[in-house]
Amino acid sequence: MDTPIDFKFLEESVAKKHNPKFGDREYLVIQTYPLGKTTRVVYRSYDYQEAERLSNLENLSHDYSSFATRIYHDDKLWIPGNISGIPYKISEQQVWKIHPDYKFRDVDGEIEICSCSYLYFAGGTEILTCLENDNGRSITLCPNCGISLKQDEDEEDDDDDDDYTPLACLGCSNYDGEFYGDNQLICAIHPYGCGSDFCPDFVP
Numbered sequence: 001m002d003t004p005i006d007f008k009f010l011e012e013s014v015a016k017k018h019n020p021k022f023g024d025r026e027y028l029v030i031q032t033y034p035l036g037k038t039t040r041v042v043y044r045s046y047d048y049q050e051a052e053r054l055s056n057l058e059n060l061s062h063d064y065s066s067f068a069t070r071i072y073h074d075d076k077l078w079i080p081g082n083i084s085g086i087p088y089k090i091s092e093q094q095v096w097k098i099h100p101d102y103k104f105r106d107v108d109g110e111i112e113i114c115s116c117s118y119l120y121f122a123g124g125t126e127i128l129t130c131l132e133n134d135n136g137r138s139i140t141l142c143p144n145c146g147i148s149l150k151q152d153e154d155e156e157d158d159d160d161d162d163d164y165t166p167l168a169c170l171g172c173s174n175y176d177g178e179f180y181g182d183n184q185l186i187c188a189i190h191p192y193g194c195g196s197d198f199c200p201d202f203v204p
């Protein structure tokens with residue numbers, strides 16, 4: 001395990017995959033459906049064609065989830081231009097950073113996900129922004145996509161409040177799923193998920 005070759009492998013691929021900081025113009029293959037409270041990045045590359053190829057493969061191999069390529073630029077996710085791969089238009093899906101005030105479970109209310117991926121805080125009577133750079137502002141429309149955000153919880157499906165649990169992790173005793181800061185830990189073996197619907201390390 002401590003041979004120079006293993007160490008090199010660790011640096012180049014593993015370390016890169018687990019480094020939460022994205023580089024400028026780095027392509028990210030993200031899950032666009034279903035949405036979770038953290039953006040699930042399944043693949044990272046500086047090669048647009050490679051990212052597109054892997055995004056298509058993910059879509060072909062998952063029946064109930066969708067994936068798309070985005071490019072990280074100026075601290076935001078962009079939709080890459082079809083052929084060029086350069087940032088073309090701002091993506092509705094972003095890596096939202098929740099304000100530290102909301103990282104504890106004892107706040108009175110819930111972080112909700114808009115259909116566009118935007119995270120907001122639904123308190124008792126108010127809907128508030130809850131992001132690091134835009135916090136505590138009372139809103140009625142989604143600042144990201146403009147749809148009306150509902151305050152009425154009656155129509156809501158209870159399942160909507162659950163954190164995203166990957167299909168492969170349902171019933172696995174290794175599954176964690178808790179949030180540590182902005183990041184949801186899937187499990188100790190696959191911190192970001194195993195990337196498939198069947199995990200080789202599944203423990204009933």
Ligand SMILES: [Zn+2]
Nearest residue numbers: 114116142145
């Ligand atoms: Zn929205």
